[in-house]
Amino acid sequence: MSEPVFVIHGVGNRDARAFATTVAAVRAAVGGDMELVPVHWGDLGADDRFVDLALPARPGGLRDADGAGPDPEDGVADASPEALLSALSAPSASSGGGGPARAGGLPGPVRDAVREGLDGTEDSGLRGGPAGPGGPDGEDVLAELADAWPSTRWLSLTDDPVLLREAGTAIARAVADAGAQETDPDWGGLRGPGSGGGGLRGVVRRRLADLDRVAGAAMQALAGRVNHGLRTRFGPGTTRFLGDVLVYQRHRERIHARVRERIAAVDPALGSGPDRPVRVVAHSLGGVIAVDMATARVPLWTSSLLTFGSQAAYFHLCDPRGGSLPAYAGGGPVPLPPSLARWTNLWQPLDVLAFAASRVFTLDDGTPPVDVPLPHSASAGLWTHSVYWDLPELAHAIRAAMPPPA
Incomplete structure (x- = not known):
């Protein structure tokens, strides 16, 4: 041997x-x-039995006050949009390198998608096609959308071009579909913004609010799983690694x-x-x-x-x-x-x-x-x-x- x-x-x-x-x-x-x-x-x-005591309380709901993180199935509903999007986003030029920031106007990908959708381009896939005579053109929709955009809780904080473009496409689809249903009593006609919950304004705001809720739910679910995964998979290993390295150096x-x-x-x-x-x-x-x-x-x-x-x-x-x-x-x-x-x-x-x-x-x-x-x-x-x-x-x-x- x-x-x-x-x-x-x-x-x-x-x-x-x-x-x-x-x-x-x-x-x-x-x-x-x-x-x-x-x-x-x-x-x-290293003696790593009590290292949880040194872990800070989670900002914006990413960690509970008692040191425990959220259940992986609960998401992180109490986290602020800014905290979650900063955690999930890479620094970008538009965010100044410090995470997403609320845009000063309607993002370019949204504008492009709305214009293409209402122009009936091949990529739009809209049933209604371009707006009919007297109906709102892309600029009418963009004006309403720009007015409503700052009220969104999630979409106005992201700079992801794919997400923004999909939001613009969905808005254009909603306007085109509603324009093809002139008999709908909730639709105030394509010629004006309407009043109350109807008209162009109502369609844009309702669809935008729906999209914002969906985006928020998806981001919270993702952030909850990322947070849980980081804590349960990376956290203990990284903590033990750092502790043992410190002990070895001494x-x-x-x-x-x-x-x-x-x-x-x-x-x-x-x-x-x-x-x-x-x-x-x-x-x-x-x-x-x-x-x-x-x-x-x-x-x-x-x-x-x-x-x-x-x-x-x-x-x-x-x-x-x-x-x-x-x-x-x-x-x-x-x-x-x-x-x-x-x-x-x-x-x-x-x-x-x-x-x-x-x-x-x-x-x-x-x-x-x-x-x-x-x-x-x-x-x-x-x-x-x-x-x-x-x-x-x-x-x-x-x-x-x-x-x-x-």
Whole structure:
């Protein structure tokens, strides 16, 4: 049997038994006689039991006063339109880069859609076609629409061209349909705005109010699900990640000592020199730990390193890791010492905590670490930082990256 491969976990692993079970499952997937040894340091990580106390109350109803978010089925009906649209919109030129802002007039996409619809263009799809003689033309409708637009609660805050164009098309359709039904007692005729709830004014305002309610309901439902998804999927993982990173930066020596103790329990000579290097598989912050130890002044000699969802390159660019690694100066990749002989780095395209290494570092033989993008599984959802353990590609990568020591 060849010497073992040591597996170092990342953030948020507090249960040593659960981690051992995970490693055992990966070992079964790898097959053969390769021994995987779990290295658990999570009991030295952050105490994240009470971090909810530090989370601010949600602005505009996005988080309850007691710290709990809304039920995913309830939406966020108490959220202001400004808060929801700011959360759901990317900064744009029209919003000044700070989220959507109430427009000073009728948006261009609405105007264009109304004119096209009432002109009977091929794209309008309106039954009534252009307004008949004496009926309102596009400018009559636009005048009424411009007068009513500021009263909308949701539409006047968005700058999304698709939504605005669809709203304009719907208004044009309503006017054309009503114009084709001159016998309708609620319709005051096409020649004037009418009075009360009838006429052109009534049709425009009723349809615009309907569209505004539908847009608001859709945005609230979407925001509720986004908020719930961010809290339940991204929130805990991000919180644990930040907490463990802070603890690691302060107590790096204690965590390194734990890793060395676990390796020494198998063989005290492993990792002590180029003749007895170790092989390491590491996830997330575990990859940072492995690189830090392999490049320390007194290194853990490592013949093969496989990282996945890791941040070693990113951390070194932001805050040079020290040891035998020079800071990145922009003139080329940072040379790794011979104590880290081989490095394969896996990353998921939707894993926001995974970073590439090949453009930041170069190995002692002049070749870069091997970055391997993994396909995204539709069943993985949005939070993909922990899915690696269950991917068949991980077992394949371990077999490929961990040749027995010479």
